Amino acid sequence: MKFQDTQSMDKRLELISKLSKTFLARSAKIDEDGAFPFQNISELKMSGYTSLTLPKRFGGEEISLYNLVRFQEFIARGDGATALSIGWHMGIIQDLGEKKSWNESMFQMLCDDVKNGALINNCASEPQTGSPTRGGRPTTSAVKQEGYWLINGRKTFTTLSPVLDYFNVTASIPESDQVAYFLIPRTTQGVEIEETWDSIAMKGTGSHDLVLNNVRVKEEYLVEYIEPGKKGASGWLLHIPACYLGIAQAAASYAIEFAKSYSPNSIQGTISDLPNVKQKIGEMELELMRARHFLYSVANQWDHSAKDERAHMNPELGAVKLSVTNSAITVVDLAMRIVGARSLSEKNPLQRYYRDVRAGLHNPPMDDMTILLLANDAINRCND
Ligand SMILES: Cc1cc2nc3c(=O)[nH]c(=O)nc-3n(C[C@H](O)[C@H](O)[C@H](O)COP(=O)(O)OP(=O)(O)OC[C@H]3O[C@@H](n4cnc5c(N)ncnc54)[C@H](O)[C@@H]3O)c2cc1C
The missing domain is CATH 1.10.540.10 (Acyl-CoA dehydrogenase/oxidase, N-terminal domain)
Incomplete structure (x- = not known):
């Protein structure tokens, strides 16, 4: 189906x-x-x-x-x-x-x-810029030639790189102050994937380096000018907290199943009957409930807002990402405390969730930027 x-x-x-x-x-x-x-x-x-x-x-x-x-x-x-x-x-x-x-x-x-x-992905991160959300200019360059752009550079963290058909790459145009996205089809000569992804988290994302050696694309493949670090409100980035919420839910479900079946001989019944374990299950549930309500209410708000209203939603969107991702980390931690030392076994899925959920801290927007945005927003509202 x-x-x-x-x-x-x-x-x-x-x-x-x-x-x-x-x-x-x-x-x-x-x-x-x-x-x-x-x-x-x-x-x-x-x-x-x-x-x-x-x-x-x-x-x-x-x-x-x-x-x-x-x-x-x-x-x-x-x-x-x-x-x-x-x-x-x-x-x-x-x-x-x-x-x-x-x-x-x-x-x-x-x-x-x-x-x-x-399939397409944005390729913006570089070793020299760090997170592109902080406003660094790409060192990848695009030079205009007779009807073509000549592009050279290296992008890091190119998620999905093994199967991408299009790389949407940020590059600086040296003869101007401009920065733009260039759409580069995988089949273009000079496009190369260097298999550098050795992260212990989100190992399956294939986030290797994209190397561009004298890549030539037609003029119209400059698809969008941008100002580094000045992204408008981006509802679609809620796919990030949704991902970490899903991982947290998987960890919680695993821990509850474990608690309902583990029966050490020091007790009658299973550990799910114990107050110390119930306390943690309740705390996980509270975090998940709070995260889910926040994520889905802001997604819903986005869907029902006009374009000009959406433009003001950056503080809420950032707050959802920060809040849900950190809740997800807390939930995985609680799940591991419920399961105990077995959670550290290589065979146990919780150790994978523990590593994967940490990656959320390094997906945009970063927590410190969100807190600053919220502070500035609150201060500005007080001035109104
Ligand atoms: C699993 C995963 C998938 C990803 N997929 C993609 C992708 O598909 N496409 C893509 O383009 N990128 C992707 N990224 C990259 C991501 O968006 C970031 O660019 C990357 O994680 C680097 O961010 P960073 O905060 O670690 O690095 P940096 O920005 O180098 O920051 C490192 C440290 O320095 C501090 N710092 C650096 N600059 C400043 C500053 N100006 N002001 C204040 N503090 C600063 C930060 O607070 C941080 O503590 C992915 C990352 C991960 C983990």
Whole structure:
């Protein structure tokens, strides 16, 4: 069955949940081998999932942000790396469809390819800039030649790199102060992936280096000018907290199942009957409930806001990311305390969740930037 075969949300959640269970069965091996989840991504493509955010004007379904984050959370319950990876693609297409910041014919060309399974990601991070959200200028350069751009540089953290069809790359234009996104098809000469990804978290994201050696793309492949560090409000980035919430839910479910079945001979019954264990289960539940309400209410607010209202949502969007990601870390910690030393066994999924959930701290926006934004916002409101 494909997503496109039904409009029923219950049926769609059933479908994503089925896929997620299959991903869960594979996730330990993928993590252990540091492999890329080719099969998971291929199954998401075959299910029609990867085209769900395509805009209606190009024959897509344009699902809401609320529905996108729900699906993403489910995927992450099975495999966090798969969720984060496909989340970039889903979110970018949704964002481009809403913002209409590209020339429509270029975007339509991309959408037509996405209908046939093509995948895209933004490649902005570099060793010299650190997180692009802090405003560093890319050292990757794009030089204009007769009808072409000549692009050279290296991008780090290129999630999904083993299967991307399009790299949406930031580069500086040396003869001006301008910085822009350039759309680079994988098949372009001079595009190379260097397999550098050795992170202990989110091992399955294939976030290798993208190396661009005298890559030539036509003029119109400069798709969007940007100001480094000045991204507008980006609802689609809620796929990030959705991912870490899914991982936290998987950890909590595992710990509760364990508590309901573990019966050391010092007690009658199982440890789920003990007050010290119930306390932690209750605390996990509270964190998850709070995180879920915050995430889904802001996603819903985004869906029901006009463009000018969305432009003011950065503080809330940042707060959701900070709050949900940190709650997810707390939940995984509590889950490990419930399970005890077994949680540190290589065979135990909690040690993977423990490593994976930490990556959330290093996805945008970073916590210190959000706190500063919230402070400035509060101070400005007091001046009004
Ligand atoms: C799993 C994963 C997937 C990712 N996928 C992608 C992707 O698909 N595409 C992509 O482009 N990127 C991706 N990234 C990269 C990510 O967006 C960041 O660029 C990367 O994590 C580096 O951020 P950082 O905060 O560690 O680095 P830095 O920005 O170098 O920061 C390191 C430290 O220095 C401090 N610091 C640095 N500069 C400043 C400053 N100006 N002001 C205050 N403090 C500063 C920070 O607080 C931090 O403590 C991914 C990252 C991860 C972990």
